[in-house]
Amino acid sequence: xxxxxxxxxxxxxxxxxxxxxxxxxxxxxxxxxxxxxxxxxxxxxxxxxxxxxxxxxxxxxxxxxxxxxxxxxxxxxxxxxxxxxxxxxxxxxxxxxxxxxxxxxxxxxxxxxxxxxxxxxxxxxxxxxxxxxxxxxxxxxxxxxxxxxx
Amino acid sequence: xxxxxxxxxxxxxxxxxxxxxxxxxxxxxxxxxxxxxxxxxxxxxxxxxxxxxxxxxxxxxxxxxxxxxxxxxxxxxxxxxxxxxxxxxxxxxxxxxxxxxxxxxxxxxxxxxxxxxxxxxxxxxxxxxxxxxxxxxxxxxxxxxxxxxx
DNA sequence: CTGTGTGCAAACATTTTGCAAGCAG
DNA sequence: CTGCTTGCAAAATGTTTGCACACAG
Numbered sequence: 001x002x003x004x005x006x007x008x009x010x011x012x013x014x015x016x017x018x019x020x021x022x023x024x025x026x027x028x029x030x031x032x033x034x035x036x037x038x039x040x041x042x043x044x045x046x047x048x049x050x051x052x053x054x055x056x057x058x059x060x061x062x063x064x065x066x067x068x069x070x071x072x073x074x075x076x077x078x079x080x081x082x083x084x085x086x087x088x089x090x091x092x093x094x095x096x097x098x099x100x101x102x103x104x105x106x107x108x109x110x111x112x113x114x115x116x117x118x119x120x121x122x123x124x125x126x127x128x129x130x131x132x133x134x135x136x137x138x139x140x141x142x143x144x145x146x147x148x149x150x
Numbered sequence: 151x152x153x154x155x156x157x158x159x160x161x162x163x164x165x166x167x168x169x170x171x172x173x174x175x176x177x178x179x180x181x182x183x184x185x186x187x188x189x190x191x192x193x194x195x196x197x198x199x200x201x202x203x204x205x206x207x208x209x210x211x212x213x214x215x216x217x218x219x220x221x222x223x224x225x226x227x228x229x230x231x232x233x234x235x236x237x238x239x240x241x242x243x244x245x246x247x248x249x250x251x252x253x254x255x256x257x258x259x260x261x262x263x264x265x266x267x268x269x270x271x272x273x274x275x276x277x278x279x280x281x282x283x284x285x286x287x288x289x290x291x292x293x294x295x296x297x298x299x300x
Numbered sequence: 301c302t303g304t305g306t307g308c309a310a311a312c313a314t315t316t317t318g319c320a321a322g323c324a325g
Numbered sequence: 326c327t328g329c330t331t332g333c334a335a336a337a338t339g340t341t342t343g344c345a346c347a348c349a350g
Contacts, residue, residue, distance in 0.1 A: 028305060
């Protein structure tokens with residue numbers, strides 16, 4: 001489901017424009033800046049986070065929170081961004097142009113460390129099969145205390 | 151963190167009363183019925199689900215949604231119930247008096263199948279350690295299509 | 301030009317909080 | 326009696342929607 005290799009911004013943008021065209025949707029500066037901001041920041045954003053950052057970095061751009069919600073939904077539907085839902089912190093988004101990974105989350109400082117583990121991925125498929133499920137997606141979050149906060 | 155062996159309702163109730171006493175909190179019929187209902191139903195409840203079911207089963211009991219929220223938070227803080235947050239379906243609670251397990255969730259009918267897998271638990275500890283985390287908790291949800299819905 | 305996209309404000313859904321009355325200990 | 330607990334309604338929070346104007350194609 002996720003691409004194996006990271007895309008350059010140029011490629012990502014081309015993909016996005018392509019999706020827009022295929023759906024008779026329009027390429028706007030709000031959509032572009034949302035994509036660009038997600039691409040250039042490794043952090044995980046809530047809709048609010050992203051909205052605030054864009055307002056700050058592009059004071060001349062007119063943008064509303066509703067557009068951020070609408071664009072993130074659009075991007076998620078098209079697998080350009082993916083989201084994880086962190087209990088109390090709400091839903092966070094990140095660019096999906098990297099290999100599949102899961103998250104290690106610090107309960108003290110909320111830092112998120114990403115990791116990949118093929119062995120777990122395999123086990124998940126095995127388990128799903130045992131339960132009669134066709135696996136479409138999964139979510140794994142390891143909560144703990146990071147080195148700095150210990 | 152979770153108990154290895156399931157508790158009887160009597161034991162669970164004793165534990166709950168104990169926690170209440172230790173915190174100078176009071177044992178009320180609302181709190182008792184919430185615990186009892188969670189214990190006697192294997193399903194996973196949202197606050198709303200639980201509220202509705204209790205209203206229906208105990209029409210004579212006066213209970214408000216706020217009490218359900220407050221009691222579920224109290225129970226969760228004390229590890230008597232645990233919650234999983236299911237994207238769009240919201241936060242769901244279940245009694246925590248069973249061995250640790252994770253969830254296989256059908257994206258079509260929302261059915262939840264529980265499973266345990268020691269190998270994954272071990273791998274999770276290994277991964278957390280590699281990232282410098284002390285693991286306190288984790289969440290793993292496998293989304294897919296169940297046998298009936300395929 | 302046409303129809304999609306936008307910001308805004310209102311609407312919604314969910315959860316939390318303040319308060320006065322109720323009741324456990 | 327004391328003060329924790331309750332239901333209620335109001336408030337807060339997070340997200341979605343309707344609308345009239347803006348603007349991409």
